[in-house]
Amino acid sequence: MSDSTPAVTREAAETAAADGGAPPREASSIRLEGLHKRFGRDTVALDGVDLTIEAGEFFTLLGPSGCGKTTLLRILAGLEEPNDGRLLIGGRDVTDTPPHRRSVNTVFQSYALFPHLSVRDNLAFGLRMRGESAAERERKVAEVAEFIQLGSLVERRVDQLSGGQKQRIALARALVCEPDVLLLDEPLSALDAGLRSQLQVELQRLQKRLGMTFVFVTHDQDEAMVMSDRIAVLDGGVIQQVGTPSEVYEHPANAFVARFMGHDNLFAITAVDGDRVETRLGRLRLDPAEQRAESDGWLLIRPETLVLGDTLPAGYNRLEGTVEERLYRGSRIEYRLAVNGQPLMVVASNLGQRMHAVGDRVVIGVCPEDLVRVAA
Amino acid sequence: MVESSLTASRRRAVVGETRHLLFSVTPGAAWITVFLVLPSLYLMAVAFMTNGPYGLPEMPLSLDAFRQLAGFGFLGWSPGNAYTLLRSLWQTFVSTALVVIVAYPLAYYITTCREKWRPLMLLAVVVPSWTNQVIRTFGWMNLLAPGTPLSDLAESLGLIGPHMGLYPSDFAVTLGLVYNFLPFMVLPLYAAFEKLDVAQVQAAQDLYASPVRAFWHAVFPQTLPGLLAGTVLVAIPAFGMYVIPELLGGGKSMMLGNLVARQFSGGSNWPLGAAGAILMLLATFVGLYAMRRIGRRLGGGEEVVI
Numbered sequence: 243m244s245d246s247t248p249a250v251t252r253e254a255a256e257t258a259a260a261d262g263g264a265p266p267r268e269a270s271s272i273r274l275e276g277l278h279k280r281f282g283r284d285t286v287a288l289d290g291v292d293l294t295i296e297a298g299e300f301f302t303l304l305g306p307s308g309c310g311k312t313t314l315l316r317i318l319a320g321l322e323e324p325n326d327g328r329l330l331i332g333g334r335d336v337t338d339t340p341p342h343r344r345s346v347n348t349v350f351q352s353y354a355l356f357p358h359l360s361v362r363d364n365l366a367f368g369l370r371m372r373g374e375s376a377a378e379r380e381r382k383v384a385e386v387a388e389f390i391q392l393g394s395l396v397e398r399r400v401d402q403l404s405g406g407q408k409q410r411i412a413l414a415r416a417l418v419c420e421p422d423v424l425l426l427d428e429p430l431s432a433l434d435a436g437l438r439s440q441l442q443v444e445l446q447r448l449q450k451r452l453g454m455t456f457v458f459v460t461h462d463q464d465e466a467m468v469m470s471d472r473i474a475v476l477d478g479g480v481i482q483q484v485g486t487p488s489e490v491y492e493h494p495a496n497a498f499v500a501r502f503m504g505h506d507n508l509f510a511i512t513a514v515d516g517d518r519v520e521t522r523l524g525r526l527r528l529d530p531a532e533q534r535a536e537s538d539g540w541l542l543i544r545p546e547t548l549v550l551g552d553t554l555p556a557g558y559n560r561l562e563g564t565v566e567e568r569l570y571r572g573s574r575i576e577y578r579l580a581v582n583g584q585p586l587m588v589v590a591s592n593l594g595q596r597m598h599a600v601g602d603r604v605v606i607g608v609c610p611e612d613l614v615r616v617a618a
Numbered sequence: 619m620v621e622s623s624l625t626a627s628r629r630r631a632v633v634g635e636t637r638h639l640l641f642s643v644t645p646g647a648a649w650i651t652v653f654l655v656l657p658s659l660y661l662m663a664v665a666f667m668t669n670g671p672y673g674l675p676e677m678p679l680s681l682d683a684f685r686q687l688a689g690f691g692f693l694g695w696s697p698g699n700a701y702t703l704l705r706s707l708w709q710t711f712v713s714t715a716l717v718v719i720v721a722y723p724l725a726y727y728i729t730t731c732r733e734k735w736r737p738l739m740l741l742a743v744v745v746p747s748w749t750n751q752v753i754r755t756f757g758w759m760n761l762l763a764p765g766t767p768l769s770d771l772a773e774s775l776g777l778i779g780p781h782m783g784l785y786p787s788d789f790a791v792t793l794g795l796v797y798n799f800l801p802f803m804v805l806p807l808y809a810a811f812e813k814l815d816v817a818q819v820q821a822a823q824d825l826y827a828s829p830v831r832a833f834w835h836a837v838f839p840q841t842l843p844g845l846l847a848g849t850v851l852v853a854i855p856a857f858g859m860y861v862i863p864e865l866l867g868g869g870k871s872m873m874l875g876n877l878v879a880r881q882f883s884g885g886s887n888w889p890l891g892a893a894g895a896i897l898m899l900l901a902t903f904v905g906l907y908a909m910r911r912i913g914r915r916l917g918g919g920e921e922v923v924i
Binding site: 321342 | 817824828
């Protein structure tokens with residue numbers, strides 16, 4: 243037994259290596275317990291947040307502006323102090339630890355690169371403040387510059403960089419310190435759409451490769467779904483739901499989450515009768531798994547699950563409506579229908595079928611398994 | 619045929635452009651020539667002439683004025699002028715340093731205030747300079763003269779002798795200089811602080827810099843251009859200051875400006891005054907050059923506009 247590595251760790255490393263990623267680091271799990279944060283007398287930014295983020299997770303804080311997501315991120319960084327509650331990183335209570343003593347680095351929304359320093363000195367800043375030797379700094383900076391493929395830019399000044407380059411330098415400046423946790427505050431919001439989707443993929447790959455815990459803040463639900471292992475949806479300083487992207491999208495915990503995830507077809511339930519619910523669309527039969535006795539809440543119908551056509555598969559709910567608007571999106575066609583005076587969105591994949599025209603009378607098939615009850 | 623017409627049109631264009639240039643440059647050039655170049659040349663000429671019996675410059679050319687400026691007179695060498703020069707340099711240095719010490723935190727404080735209050739606070743800094751300098755200096759004389767509350771307080775604390783008053787003194791001159799030049803330091807520093815992104819300070823702390831080191835490595839270097847610009851705006855006029863030492867120094871705390879002024883009025887020695895003015899000019903250029911060098915080195919190659 244010359245190999246002294248514990249078997250479990252070795253196994254984890256091997257599994258991770260097989261996946262092409264690094265094993266998650268022990269130190270990087272995060273626990274938030276009962277966090278409260280007020281600004282001034284009556285602005286409540288966080289109202290009792292309890293959350294556990296696993297080591298090596300790509301975790302996204304999602305919500306509209308003013309929901310408290312950035313405040314939460316700043317508390318993780320140590321730039322904001324909670325009024326109440328505890329914060330543990332890697333099992334250690336760091337609630338009162340100042341930012342410069344936390345092994346946490348941030349990619350700021352405005353990048354916050356130092357304009358008086360060259361790219362190289364920007365990258366080396368954290369290492370220098372931590373007291374690493376010049377040789378060590380040079381080696382690590384060269385490595386990280388190579389890593390983000392911007393090695394040729396190190397002599398430049400910050401104002402000579404493009405937006406995308408600045409974004410990468412800001413990321414590299416944080417990564418080079420090899421923190422336990424990397425915080426990203428809407429780092430892609432200033433970039434144009436093409437660069438943005440490219441960097442979304444790159445960031446996600448990078449995180450898997452490093453096995454570092456990433457906490458990502460965004461207001462864009464598509465971005466959150468594409469990148470994250472898990473998402474926490476925040477509103478009014480309270481976590482509304484935590485789950486994987488598919489959980490949050492397909493089974494939103496409440497009407498706010500459903501609307502924020504982009505769902506339009508949300509109908510108030512007025513009465514419940516066995517496996518049927520009454521809405522202003524009409525009576526619809528639910529899957530037994532969704533049956534609940536309460537007669538409040540909402541019914542969620544995802545537009546892409548609806549079927550337009552005269553012949554419906556057996557067991558489908560049948561609705562009738564009129565096409566009010568048609569949007570041609572290339573790969574799909576969106577219809578806004580009126581069903582019993584209620585607007586209903588339908589998204590059909592463009593498979594070359596006949597398109598319905600505005601004013602057409604159509605039959606809509608609703609599969610009971612695709613209906614989801616959402617709490618108020 | 620075609621070629622020659624082309625050249626002709628080009629020539630016409632060149633002539634037109636030249637005329638346009640002449641029209642736009644001439645007034646400025648004339649102004650500078652009449653009010654700067656010619657007087658400076660005259661001043662230099664005077665400095666190399668001999669002092670006549672009525673204090674007016676006369677031929678022949680000589681270096682007498684510079685010899686006198688260096689302290690050589692009929693009675694051999696005296697240190698008076700050297701003292702004046704050194705006092706000027708020292709007063710400039712001390713007042714500029716004090717202005718920085720007051721202005722730096724003040725400018726920072728203004729940037730941390732609510733946006734709607736900032737113009738008002740800057741106005742409060744600037745407004746005094748809308749009043750004539752002489753009048754403001756008289757104000758200080760009234761505040762610091764013997765028998766005033768401030769002087770009595772200083773006397774009871776044992777800072778000054780009985781019935782001395784805080785004015786006239788070197789202290790009064792320094793105070794007057796600091797007070798007078800404060801806005802010239804606050805404004806460029808405020809501009810530097812306002813440009814600064816708060817996120818950069820937080821980024822520095824996020825990257826393991828303690829608050830002190832965050833200031834030193836992220837904030838201070840970025841305020842340096844403002845600090846240098848302010849130093850130039852304060853130090854150069856302070857060095858040549860005439861009114862404040864004249865009034866608050868009570869004739870005892872003479873600076874170079876006073877020395878020069880006296881040669882053109884009471885003392886009546888135009889060549890000596892001209893030589894003093896040239897010395898002042900040279901010292902100013904040396905100071906400016908040094909500032910540029912410092913700015914370039916510390917500003918990381920960024921040109922500091924002075």
